[in-house]
Amino acid sequence: xxxxxxxxxxxxxxxxxxxxxxxxxxxxxxxxxxxxxxxxxxxxxxxxxxxxxxxxxxxxxxxxxxxxxxxxxxxxxxxxxxxxxxxxxxxxxxxxxxxxxxxxxxxxxxxxxxxxxxxxxxxxxxxxxxxxxxxxxxxxxxxxxxxxxxxxxxxxxxxxxxxxxxxxxxxxxxxxxxxxxxxxxxxxxxxxxxxxxxxxxxxxxxxxxxxxxxxxxxxxxxxxxxxxxxxxxxxxxxxxxxxxxxxxxxxxxxxxxxxxxxxxxxxxxxxxxxxxxxxxxxxxxxxxxxxx
Amino acid sequence: xxxxxxxxxxxxxxxxxxxxxxxxxxxxxxxxxxxxxxxxxxxxxxxxxxxxxxxxxxxxxxxxxxxxxxxxxxxxxxxxxxxxxxxxxxxxxxxxxxxxxxxxxxxxxxxxxxxxxxxxxxxxxxxxxxxxxxxxxxxxxxxxxxxxxxxxxxxxxxxxxxxxxxxxxxxxxxxxxxxxxxxxxxxxxxxxxxxxxxxxxxxxxxxxxxxxxxxxxxxxxxxxxxxxxxxxxxxxxxxxxxxxxxxxxxxxxxxxxxxxxxxxxxxxxxxxxxxxxxxxxxxxxxxxxxxxxxxxxxxxxxxxxxxxxxxxxxxxxx
Amino acid sequence: xxxxxxxxxxxxxxxxxxxxxxxxxxxxxxxxxxxxxxxxxxxxxxxxxxxxxxxxxxxxxxxxxxxxxxxxxxxxxxxxxxxxxxxxxxxxxxxxxxxxxxxxxxxxxxxxxxxxxxxxxxxxxxxxxxxxxxxxxxxxxxxxxxxxxxxxxxxxxxxxxxxxxxxxxxxxxxxxxxxxxxxxxxxxxxxxxxxxxxxxxxxxxxxxxxxxxxxxxxxxxxxxxxxxxxxxxxxxxxxxxxxxxxxxxxxxxxxxxx
Numbered sequence: 001x002x003x004x005x006x007x008x009x010x011x012x013x014x015x016x017x018x019x020x021x022x023x024x025x026x027x028x029x030x031x032x033x034x035x036x037x038x039x040x041x042x043x044x045x046x047x048x049x050x051x052x053x054x055x056x057x058x059x060x061x062x063x064x065x066x067x068x069x070x071x072x073x074x075x076x077x078x079x080x081x082x083x084x085x086x087x088x089x090x091x092x093x094x095x096x097x098x099x100x101x102x103x104x105x106x107x108x109x110x111x112x113x114x115x116x117x118x119x120x121x122x123x124x125x126x127x128x129x130x131x132x133x134x135x136x137x138x139x140x141x142x143x144x145x146x147x148x149x150x151x152x153x154x155x156x157x158x159x160x161x162x163x164x165x166x167x168x169x170x171x172x173x174x175x176x177x178x179x180x181x182x183x184x185x186x187x188x189x190x191x192x193x194x195x196x197x198x199x200x201x202x203x204x205x206x207x208x209x210x211x212x213x214x215x216x217x218x219x220x221x222x223x224x225x226x227x228x229x230x231x232x233x234x235x236x237x238x239x240x241x242x243x244x245x246x247x248x249x250x251x252x253x254x255x256x257x258x259x260x261x262x263x264x265x266x267x268x269x270x271x272x273x274x275x276x277x278x279x280x281x282x283x284x285x286x287x288x289x290x291x292x
Numbered sequence: 293x294x295x296x297x298x299x300x301x302x303x304x305x306x307x308x309x310x311x312x313x314x315x316x317x318x319x320x321x322x323x324x325x326x327x328x329x330x331x332x333x334x335x336x337x338x339x340x341x342x343x344x345x346x347x348x349x350x351x352x353x354x355x356x357x358x359x360x361x362x363x364x365x366x367x368x369x370x371x372x373x374x375x376x377x378x379x380x381x382x383x384x385x386x387x388x389x390x391x392x393x394x395x396x397x398x399x400x401x402x403x404x405x406x407x408x409x410x411x412x413x414x415x416x417x418x419x420x421x422x423x424x425x426x427x428x429x430x431x432x433x434x435x436x437x438x439x440x441x442x443x444x445x446x447x448x449x450x451x452x453x454x455x456x457x458x459x460x461x462x463x464x465x466x467x468x469x470x471x472x473x474x475x476x477x478x479x480x481x482x483x484x485x486x487x488x489x490x491x492x493x494x495x496x497x498x499x500x501x502x503x504x505x506x507x508x509x510x511x512x513x514x515x516x517x518x519x520x521x522x523x524x525x526x527x528x529x530x531x532x533x534x535x536x537x538x539x540x541x542x543x544x545x546x547x548x549x550x551x552x553x554x555x556x557x558x559x560x561x562x563x564x565x566x567x568x569x570x571x572x573x574x575x576x577x578x579x580x581x582x583x584x585x586x587x588x589x590x591x592x593x594x595x596x597x598x599x600x601x602x603x604x605x606x607x608x609x610x
Numbered sequence: 611x612x613x614x615x616x617x618x619x620x621x622x623x624x625x626x627x628x629x630x631x632x633x634x635x636x637x638x639x640x641x642x643x644x645x646x647x648x649x650x651x652x653x654x655x656x657x658x659x660x661x662x663x664x665x666x667x668x669x670x671x672x673x674x675x676x677x678x679x680x681x682x683x684x685x686x687x688x689x690x691x692x693x694x695x696x697x698x699x700x701x702x703x704x705x706x707x708x709x710x711x712x713x714x715x716x717x718x719x720x721x722x723x724x725x726x727x728x729x730x731x732x733x734x735x736x737x738x739x740x741x742x743x744x745x746x747x748x749x750x751x752x753x754x755x756x757x758x759x760x761x762x763x764x765x766x767x768x769x770x771x772x773x774x775x776x777x778x779x780x781x782x783x784x785x786x787x788x789x790x791x792x793x794x795x796x797x798x799x800x801x802x803x804x805x806x807x808x809x810x811x812x813x814x815x816x817x818x819x820x821x822x823x824x825x826x827x828x829x830x831x832x833x834x835x836x837x838x839x840x841x842x843x844x845x846x847x848x849x850x851x852x853x854x855x856x857x858x859x860x861x862x863x864x865x866x867x868x
Contacts, residue, residue: 035410083578090585093354097538098581100531104574112567224417224527231414266425269418276415277403292482292653292662292698296736461729468728468735469718469742472707476715479704486660486698488690488719488782591706 002134007257008250013141013210015249016148020203021226022233022241023155024076024196030172030236031192033092037099038079040223041106042197046072046204047121047214048110054122061124061209065147068205069198076197077190085186103223110216118215121208144206151199152242159238164191172236225268232272234285243283247271299596307456311449326560328448334556335451336512339458341536341548343505346462348534349543350471351498352478353405354413358506358533360420363525364396365389365507366514367433370442373515377443382450382515389511390504396423397503398496405495420530428522438521439514446515454512458505463545465501474498506533539580541587546594554588611673613638613818614659614694614786619668619682621651621658621842628654630842632668636786641812641819643829645853646839647862652822653699655839656788658682659820660696661689672785691719695784697775699791699822705764709755712763712774713746716781749777752814753807769800773807780811786818787811793825801825805832830854838862 021043028036049068053059059067083102087095128139159165167188170178179185207222208214229248233240248268255267281287314331317323323331344358369385376384404415427433465471473494476484481491514520536555540547558576562569580588612635619632629651636642646652657663659670661684670681672692681689695716704712721742727735750756753773758766763774772792779787789808793801805828812819823829829836830850838846838853840862846853853859 029410035413083582086582087585091542093348093538093542094581094585094587097535098578100535101574101577101581104570105578108567108570108574112571228414228418231411235410262429263425266422269421273404273415273418276407276411280407280411282411290482292657296731300731464729464731465725469714469721469723469738470725470728472711472715473718475707475711476704476718479707480702482662482686483698483702483704484715485686486662486690486696487716487778488687489715490685490687 003257005135007253009135009137009141011250011253012246013144013249014253015246016145017203017207017210017245018222018226018229018249019242019245020148020151020199021222022229022245023152023238024200025227025230026233026235026238026241027168027192027196029230031168031189032084032088032095034084034095034099035227036084036196037096037223038102038106039196039200040219040221040226041103042072042076042079042219043200043204043207043222044110044214044216044219045075045106046201047208047218048114048204048216049201050124050205050208051119051121051214054124061205064124065202065205068201070201072201072204073194073198076193076200080190080193085189103220107216107220114216116216118213121212121214123212124209140206140210144210147202147206151202155195155199156238158195164188168192228268228272232275232282234282237282237284240282240284247283295597299600302596311452314448314452330556330560332446332448332451332512332516334552335455336509336516337533337536337552337556338455338549339512340506340509340533341540341552342459342462342545343502343509344533345537345540345542345545345548346466346474346498346505347502348537350466350478351474351495353495353499354409355416355499355502356413356527356530356534357416357418357420358502359525359527359529360416360423361393361397361503361506362510362513362529362533363420363423363427363522364393365510366520366525367427367439367510368392368507369511370439370514370520371432373443373445374439374441377445379445381443382445385515386454386508386511389507393507393510394500394504397500401496401499402492405492405499417527417530420525421527424522424525427525433522436522438519438524440519442514442518442520444515444518446512451512451516454508458508459545462501462505466545470494470497535577539577539587541589541591543591544587544589544593546592547587547589550588611678612636613673615669615671615673616659617669617671619655619658619670620666621654621663622666628842629658629665632839632842632844634837634844634847636818636820639812639816639818640834641808641821641832642835642837643821643823643833644837644839645823645826645829650839651842652839653790654842656696656790656822660694660788661686674785687719690782690784693783693785694788695779695782695786696788697772697779697790697792699794701771701775703763703771703774703778706762708760709750709763709766709774710743710746710759712778713749713781714742716778717742717746720783746781749780752811753777769796772796773804776807776811780815784817786820789819789821789823791822791824793823793828801828804828808832 021039024039025036028034046068049071050064053064053067079102083098084095087098125140129136159168167178167183168191170183171185171188175185225248226245229244230241232247233244251268251271252264255261255264275283279285318328340358340362344355347353347355368389372385372388373381375381400419404412407415428436433439473489476489477491477494485491536551537548539555540551558573562572565572614636616632616634619629620627621629632655644652644655658665661681665682668682672679672681674692679692681692704715721738723735723738747756753776755770755773755777763771766774776789776792793804796804808819809832821833833850836848836850836853837844838859845858845862846856848856
């Protein structure tokens, strides 16, 4: 029973990182139907930003987190402006390849500029372990969970309550109609990238603190996992991304706890395939039939 | 009928001429070992990418799992040729790898090809990852260390011959009744079904043929590089093959050839740039896509028949 | 025994009944029209008959050479192979393929070509290709499109796209042809032309035609029999003259108090 609870705690903190990343994927996909392959690398940039501001400027965790979010929002908007905007009316697969190119560029650019070695993330916060009835939980795990949940609630408020959020929803349903009623599409898409990327930046700083090590290729695998999470939950749907992230985090830790860590990823993909076969549009997705 | 024979003979002549020219260049010392390696890798990439182009460009199904089928071909052929290290072993390995891979594609394809677009992409990516993880944990595949000392049987002529054979099979498949049915699925599934085309069947056939081609590419890779490990067949490998297809032009086999050659040469030239190599490569990729979103050749296809009819037309006009 | 027998065909979408208890029949080589106000369920009925969507209840059975075939549990391609072909209200051509390919694809099911002979380009492959090509050109000639073989379908003018859809449906060698608003968007001259063509193909190919159309002049002109659909239910059946006098039909079209 204790081990199950323990795995639940570990799974939830890992899952919330996936969920934060998945939200970025799902928002961008919802609005321009692009699998933003470079999203995982934005998360890597967030981690590096945190690393530098804590080490060089000696900032503490909170300013590092917030500046990383701002920095990543800016990078996200920049990549959209330079690489994706020119391709907005091109075949979707061309935009996908461009996104892959951006991902390669960020990974290799960082390796070229800063070296590809793994480095230790500074301990911006002393680790404390709490024991609750045999289940141990660290202050960092609590922090990750709390920050993620707060960010998700904030995001939901922005999307549901603000004018920009309404514009985002309108563009994702029908860009042409949105333009006709006076919504600035370019600005809305920029804003979407900024939102998604800032969440990735936050996730990057937090994972640095949690795992203690960062490197230029660290975004690849979590990026793909987060995309899987977004698809699992129903891509384009914000609550779906959150659910998908938690499901994958839990699945991974549970398989590991059962002693099948070698098959961890295989289990995740197998579950994904089975869910898609039963619900082709993901857990929360509605299957829309084409009208004849 | 005679004309058709003529066109086919011209194609045959081009293939033989290509082989002779490259051999002469090599014999005359203009082409070294390094250039030959580049050529072999380009050849293998052509085989891999034409198979994927059949799936993505012609049947319109977005697969991100090509590396998984490549891995099956590589491991099956490596195991067989290690046991029978001669030409017969190679032939057996190629056939067994293609068949094994085709069977896996059949089993996987029947349920998953119902999925649309990006959902299919992610499902096929998952299948490839599962294949890789299984290879990583099996005893016969030697786990994460992989297989080594695989006999060097995929020599340059073997690769060249197989590039020709797989291309002929795929191109002839596309330009037949079967290929038209496959393309109708890409164009409009509902209309195709209403015209009596069994869309599931043709999707699966294209997927299986593509997977078998990937296995041949994988087998050649194993027997040329001589060591393989599960990490060689990750998501990045699937993406590299996808890049060739999209860069050349989705739905153009000629484009696939051009893109494989361009990327192969680019890679060769960039060897001297050290760590900057991948940065330049990714920049080139982004720039090509931004300025030529439909790929280098779009859907244009080289056709001897068309060249001739155009010539005779201009003659007629004159 | 009718060629096509439809019994109590019903389709519910959630709580909405789009088609309810439709019973109808089509005889050999007749030209029947299906009319009704917008939203009456005509296209849904077409989709049910051609297997694009499965019915909630009811049966569709076709008289074939092999005896009676029940179609309502079959997939669209099986329905098409059994001899029911259709066109679409919102044209669904294979846009990026040539006119010729569009027609050849519809012949896929009826012309077997062996995998081996097409891969090896055996003489039998070329023979079959020439045979199919000639057959396709014959069909295109009827619609005066034999000079556009290599044009991409997307580049055809609107009227020709509609006609190509009919050619493509005919290429499946159907027993029954379903035309969904073939004259939509055509000018009176084109409509007159189309009217003549529909009659011509009915006679020449000896097929049954079921037609959805809003253009009443076309309907009254060609139809031998008319079914009227309103709110998913058949409210009348008869010859054009009978339908024109039918009270319920007039009310359905003109509204008015009951």
